[in-house]
Amino acid sequence: MAKKNQKIENESDLMDKVISLAKRRGFIFPGSEIYGGLQNSWDYGPLGVELKNNIKKLWWKMFVQERADMVGIDAALIMNPKVWEASGHLGNFSDPLVECEECHERFRCDDPYSPEATRETGAHWLKHHPKIAVGSFKIEEHFTKPKQFNLMLKTFLGPAEEKANEVYFRPETAQAIFVDFKQILETSRQRIPFGVAQIGKAFRNEITPGNFIFRTREFEQMEIEYFIKPEDWKKQFEHWLGEMKRWIKAVGIDESRVKENEIGEEDRAFYSKRTIDFEFEYPFGQKELYGLAYRGDYDLGQHQKFSGENLEYKDPISNEKFLPHVIEPSLGVDRTVLAVLLSCYSESDARSGKEDAVHEKEVTLRLPKAIAPIKVAILPLSKKEELTKPAEEILRTLNKNWMCQYDETQSIGKRYRRQDEIGTPYCVTVDFDSLKDNAVTVRDRDTMAQERIEIKELENYLTKKLK
Ligand code: GAP
Numbered sequence: 001m002a003k004k005n006q007k008i009e010n011e012s013d014l015m016d017k018v019i020s021l022a023k024r025r026g027f028i029f030p031g032s033e034i035y036g037g038l039q040n041s042w043d044y045g046p047l048g049v050e051l052k053n054n055i056k057k058l059w060w061k062m063f064v065q066e067r068a069d070m071v072g073i074d075a076a077l078i079m080n081p082k083v084w085e086a087s088g089h090l091g092n093f094s095d096p097l098v099e100c101e102e103c104h105e106r107f108r109c110d111d112p113y114s115p116e117a118t119r120e121t122g123a124h125w126l127k128h129h130p131k132i133a134v135g136s137f138k139i140e141e142h143f144t145k146p147k148q149f150n151l152m153l154k155t156f157l158g159p160a161e162e163k164a165n166e167v168y169f170r171p172e173t174a175q176a177i178f179v180d181f182k183q184i185l186e187t188s189r190q191r192i193p194f195g196v197a198q199i200g201k202a203f204r205n206e207i208t209p210g211n212f213i214f215r216t217r218e219f220e221q222m223e224i225e226y227f228i229k230p231e232d233w234k235k236q237f238e239h240w241l242g243e244m245k246r247w248i249k250a251v252g253i254d255e256s257r258v259k260e261n262e263i264g265e266e267d268r269a270f271y272s273k274r275t276i277d278f279e280f281e282y283p284f285g286q287k288e289l290y291g292l293a294y295r296g297d298y299d300l301g302q303h304q305k306f307s308g309e310n311l312e313y314k315d316p317i318s319n320e321k322f323l324p325h326v327i328e329p330s331l332g333v334d335r336t337v338l339a340v341l342l343s344c345y346s347e348s349d350a351r352s353g354k355e356d357a358v359h360e361k362e363v364t365l366r367l368p369k370a371i372a373p374i375k376v377a378i379l380p381l382s383k384k385e386e387l388t389k390p391a392e393e394i395l396r397t398l399n400k401n402w403m404c405q406y407d408e409t410q411s412i413g414k415r416y417r418r419q420d421e422i423g424t425p426y427c428v429t430v431d432f433d434s435l436k437d438n439a440v441t442v443r444d445r446d447t448m449a450q451e452r453i454e455i456k457e458l459e460n461y462l463t464k465k466l467k
Contacts, residue, residue, distance in 0.1 A: 096109055106207055113139070174299075214338055222336075233296075363420065364421070379412060392406065440458065
C-alpha cells in the first residue's frame with residue numbers, strides 16, 4: 001500500500017522544492033543562463049513544454065472542441081497601435097511606482113503608505129543604504145511620489161527607429177478577438193450567444209516581476225470572449241463561473257487553495273458590472289490566478305468608434321441590431337503551470353520498498369493523467385538484449401499514441417522514483433518472465449498496484465486507463 005502523502009509543512013520549502021524539481025528535471029529553467037540569465041525570464045525544458053502543451057490542449061478541448069458555441073483564433077502578436085489607443089491600454093494600462101532617490105531602483109506600489117509597500121521599500125533601504133537608522137526611515141523622504149508607469153512593451157517595425165514605426169507587443173490576447181469580431185462572425189456562421197478563444201503570448205513591462213513564473217514580462221494567456229445579449233449577462237456570468245471551477249478541478253489545481261474574490265465597485269473597471277478574481281494560496285501569499293469579468297460592450301464599442309467599422313450583430317430572426325456584450329474568462333498559462341506544480345507536488349517516506357528505502361523523501365507529482373508530460377515509461381529489467389529488444393518494440397508501438405520514455409539504467413526502484421517525480425502515470429516493466437508469458441508488469445503511479453498484462457493487450461489496456 002502507498003504510504004499516505006505527507007503535507008509539506010513549510011510553505012516556502014514547497015516553493016523551493018518545486019523550483020528545484022522544475023530545474024533538475026527539465027520542466028523550467030532560467031532563460032539565457034549561460035549569459036548570466038535575463039531578469040525573470042524562464043525557459044520551459046523538455047518536460048515543461050509537454051506539461052504546458054497538455055494544459056493548453058486540455059483547455060482547448062474543454063472550451064473549443066467540446067462546445068458547438070465556441071471557435072478559436074490565433075492572431076498576430078503585434079497589432080496596429082490604434083488597437084491599443086482604442087482599448088485604453090496606451091492611456092491607462094499602467095501601475096504606480098516609486099523610485100529610490102539614492103540608487104533609482106523602482107518598486108510597484110499602489111499605496112506608498114501601505115504596510116506591504118513600506119515593508120518592501122524599508123527592506124530595500126536597510127539592504128542598500130544601511131547608514132540611515134531604521135527608526136528614522138520615512139518613505140516620503142527617500143522615495144519619489146508614486147508615478148504612473150505604462151506597461152506596454154514597445155518596439156519598432158522596419159529599419160528606422162522613429163515615432164511613425166513605433167508598435168507594441170500585445171499586453172493581452174483578448175483585444176484581437178474584438179478586432180477580428182466581424183470576420184469571425186462572417187466566416188464561422190456563429191449566432192449569439194457564442195464565444196471566441198485564443199491562446200498565446202502576451203508581454204508587459206512589469207515593474208516587479210518575480211516569484212518564479214508567477215509574474216514575468218513575457219507570458220502566455222488563454223482567453224475567451226463570450227458574446228451575449230445584454231439582458232443575459234447574469235445568467236452567462238454564472239455559467240462561466242461554473243466553467244472556471246470545472247477547469248480548476250480538471251487541470252489538477254487544489255481547489256481548497258483557490259479563493260474567489262468578488263471585486264468591489266470601487267476597484268472594478270468602470271465598464272464592468274461584475275468581476276471575480278480567482279486567487280490561489282501560493283507559498284508567497286494569496287494572489288491572482290485567473291479573472292472573470294463582465295465587460296459590457298465596452299471593447300466592441302471602442303473599436304467601432306476608433307475604426308469607423310460597424311461591429312453590430314444582426315439577429316437573424318428578429319433582425320434586431322445591437323453591439324453584443326461579453327463575459328471574459330481570462331487565464332494565465334504560466335500561473336496555471338505554477339498552481340498545478342504546487343498542488344500536485346507530494347512527498348512521502350520511501351514508498352518504493354526496501355532496496356531504495358534510503359532516508360530521504362520520495363517525490364510524486366500527482367498530475368492528472370491528461371496533463372502528465374510522459375504517459376508511459378518502458379523499463380526493461382536488465383540491459384541484456386533479450387529484454388531490451390522486446391522493450392524497444394513496445395516503445396515503438398506505444399509512442400505512436402503517447403509521449404513515452406525508455407529507461408534502462410539503474411535499479412528498477414530508482415527508475416520508478418524518477419518517473420513518479422515527473423508524474424508519469426504508468427510504468428511498464430519487461431522482465432525475464434515476459435519472454436515466457438508474453439506479458440509485462442504495469443505499475444500505477446498513485447496506487448503503486450502492479451498488474452500483469454499481455455503484451456498484445458497492452459495498447460488497449462493503456463488506452464482505457466489513460467482516457
Ligand atoms: N484580458 C484581461 C486580462 O488580461 P489580467 O488580469 O491583466 O486580465 C489575465 O490578466 C491573466 O493573465 C491573469 O489572471 C494571470 O493569470 C495572467 N497574467 C497577467 N499578467 C501576468 C504576468 N505578468 N505574468 C504571468 N501571468 C500573468
